[in-house]
Amino acid sequence: MAMGGGNGGGGGRRLTAARPEGDRSALLRRTAGMFRPYVWALTALVLLLLTTTGLDLLGVRLLGQMVDRMAGGATLGSLDRLFVLYLGAVLGSSLLGVVQSFVNQAIGQGVMHRLRSRLHDHLLRLSVRFYTSTRTGEILSRLSTDVNAVQQAVTGTFTDFLGNLFTLVIAFGMMFALDARLALITLLVLPVWVYPTMRVGAHMRTLMREWHEESAKMSSHLEETLSVSGAMLTKTFGRQEHEAARFERSNDALRSLSIRRLMAGRWFNMGTSLFGALIPGAIYWWGGRAVVGGDLSVGTVVTFAMLATRVFGPFAGIARLNTTLLSSLAVVERIFEYLDLPVEVEERPDAVHLTRPRGAVAFEDVRFAYREPAAALDGVSFEIPAGRMVALVGPSGAGKTTVTYLLQRYYDPTSGRVTLDGHDLRDLSLDSISAAIGTVMQETYLFHTSLMDNIRYGRLTATDDECQAAADAAGLRALIARLPEGLETKVGERGYRLSGGEKQRVAIARAMLKDPPVLILDEATSSLDSRLEREIREATAMLARGRTTIVIAHRLSTVVAADEILVFDHGRIVERGRHDDLLARGGLYASLYQEQFADVEAAGV
Ligand SMILES: Nc1ncnc2c1ncn2[C@@H]1O[C@H](COP(=O)(O)OP(=O)(O)OP(=O)(O)O)[C@@H](O)[C@H]1O
Ligand SMILES: [Mg+2]
Structure with missing residues (x-):
């Protein structure tokens, strides 16, 4: 019809x-x-x-x-x-x-x-x-x-x-x-x-x-409830009956509509x-x-x-x-x-293509709102020389993830500029931005295909050996040895057959293959077991070496190692500096430190 x-x-x-x-x-x-x-x-x-x-x-x-x-x-x-x-x-x-x-x-x-x-x-x-x-x-x-x-x-x-x-x-x-x-x-x-x-x-x-x-x-409705996350949510809250009733209503309506239509x-x-x-x-x-x-x-x-x-x-x-x-x-x-939906983030016809970006990043008085008038970032300025590491800290909703989105040009700022090697991102080709930046986020999205293909997504031309080497370097060797089909094992929809830490290591392997000059890291908030934690930390440290790194920090070791810490609150940078100085100042960073990092330190991680 x-x-x-x-x-x-x-x-x-x-x-x-x-x-x-x-x-x-x-x-x-x-x-x-x-x-x-x-x-x-x-x-x-x-x-x-x-x-x-x-x-x-x-x-x-x-x-x-x-x-x-x-x-x-x-x-x-x-x-x-x-x-x-x-x-x-x-x-x-x-x-x-x-x-x-x-x-x-x-x-x-x-x-x-x-x-x-x-x-x-x-x-x-x-x-x-x-x-x-x-x-x-x-x-x-x-x-x-x-x-x-x-x-x-x-x-x-x-x-x-x-x-x-x-x-x-x-x-x-x-x-x-x-x-x-x-x-x-x-x-x-x-x-x-x-x-x-x-x-x-x-x-x-x-x-x-x-x-x-x-x-x-x-x-x-079915797509939501019968997906892996949906099924887990339903079970966690014991909502089977609620879902069944909801389904029954639709089901009834369909029956009567069908009969009336046929008649x-x-x-x-x-x-x-x-x-x-x-x-x-x-x-x-x-x-x-x-x-x-x-x-x-x-x-x-x-x-x-x-x-x-x-x-x-x-x-x-x-x-x-x-x-x-x-x-x-x-x-x-x-x-x-x-x-006709306008392409908000569009490449200019005369866009510059960076062949070998060094990876110097800067935000110049950036303002951005997901939906006006509430600004998610307001007057944010900072500079990261190529190869340096900056840690972003701040309370939930402060705008840390938003900074990483703007850097990848998921969105354009409403005012101010974001630059890479001195070029406004809006003047660069989309390819050169994506080639310059690698990410390892908390939520790693995997396609329902083999581990190998998921890793190769970092660089489509990589050989099997290169994928294997990246997997080893990311600390996946033990996991792969345990899997019956090794790297050819399917990871399940969105990677549900892997643990959170394993998924993150797949993301690390991907980023290694890609080998970008700029790296965005979002550290895990949940404390993994300490051995795994250490392994991931070592793998990410190796990955970050020699790259411009922006890390949303949740670990003491990271903030201590950072060249500069930017403390965000309500979309603004409220404090900036090295760990010891910020701590001595006794401001927002000091209290965040008490909440987030001190207990981790006490746990000896
Ligand atoms: N897609 C979106 N649409 C509208 N508002 C959004 C969107 N994503 C984030 N926000 C809002 O923007 C603000 C900044 O969010 P952001 O994700 O950058 O915070 P964050 O510092 O990363 O927080 P967390 O530590 O919890 O991850 C928040 O108030 C959030 O509600
Ligand atoms: Mg975030």
Whole structure:
């Protein structure tokens, strides 16, 4: 079902319906633009449609003539001739119908293929802000369901419309040529039948849309509760019954919507088949009187009855055109909405490419807000000469992680600049920024593939030996030896088959392969067991050697070793200096030290 496919179809449709005409025609033009590369194929499609419709209706006319020959006692030869013609018309129409479907599909799938790639490319370029504010399920649905719906809606609408138009024009042309009075009556009776079925059809579409919305809701709910983290959360809080009840509500709604939709469909079909049965009866009755009176031939009445049943569908289709068009446009519009999302972090056309960055980093009076007016960073300035280490400390929510985001250009500052080797990040190519910076975060994201592939993500050209060496250096040797398939072991979705420390070491191995001049480290807050802790510390220390390092520090050893400590509070740097000096000052750092580091020190880690 093309119309209202995917979730939130209703919103899109209302949006379109409320649009001023000018916008809608712009949307239509843009939609038509997607088909520009297919002008010749579309021309062929139109000709094919015209030919198949013409041949099909010619077949009907030939049947009528055969009936006349029968009734008039014609020669056998003329019947043979008519049959051969009929055979040609029917075969031609069927075979060309196949060709027509092929052309139609080739166009539709071609447009869809391009749209899908463009959408995917665009999504990859969108900033992190887009991903933190959109549900994954929704993004996936636009990329798959909506793009499919566009193909069905647009090519379906187009071919249906033309096919219907041709059928109506040719069939009514034939009917008026045969008998104007009977044709006129058919034309007047049609709306009486079409209107109620259209009402039922509209009702069906509403139900269909509700069903889509409900089932989208159910699947995103399932996606959340049946994922690893979701399943753990449910168990931890003993929320199985709560989740079951929530599921049951959706499940009930789907059942009743399905039944109502099917029943509406049944009424719709009943209406159509009733019409299909009654119309020939009425024409035989009415036309039969004319035949008896000698005004009409039997063949004409038979032709009429057949043509009348054929125009019903196309007539309803054309009458529905506005609705169909609107809902097709709504789907198209939702795709365009995504394609039009501005790429917040964009590479300048004349961007500088750093071939061998040294890794000097500076923040110059940087202000940044995730959402105005609350600034996450406000007037932050600091400089890290290449190869030095800076530790960021501060209470939760102070803006430490945000600093690392801006440095990776996930976001641009609202004012001030972030520089790498003296270049504003906005002047550099995105590639040179990502090549210059490596990260080891607390939450390491792993793909559901082998350990080897996950490590190789650091540098795609790395050989197996290099991956192995990086894994060893990151302290993964013991783990790999224990695994039955070694480095080829799959890590499970998001790496759930690995412990937190193991995942972090995979991240270290990745960063080693990448070998960037700038390193961002987010130290683990939870104290791991001390041997593991020491191993990771050694691996990260080795990784950090010779690189510019920004570390969100949770360990005493780190802050003591740092060239400078930046103390953040409410998005500002409130204190800065070396450990001993800051401690002696007795300010925020001193109290943080009491809370965070002193007990660790006491534990002897
Ligand atoms: N995606 C986001 N959208 C809106 N606000 C955000 C977003 N991410 C962080 N914030 C807000 O920005 C502020 C700074 O957050 P940040 O993550 O930088 O803190 P942090 O110092 O790293 O804290 P922690 O030590 O808890 O990790 C916080 O008030 C936080 O609520
Ligand atoms: Mg943080």
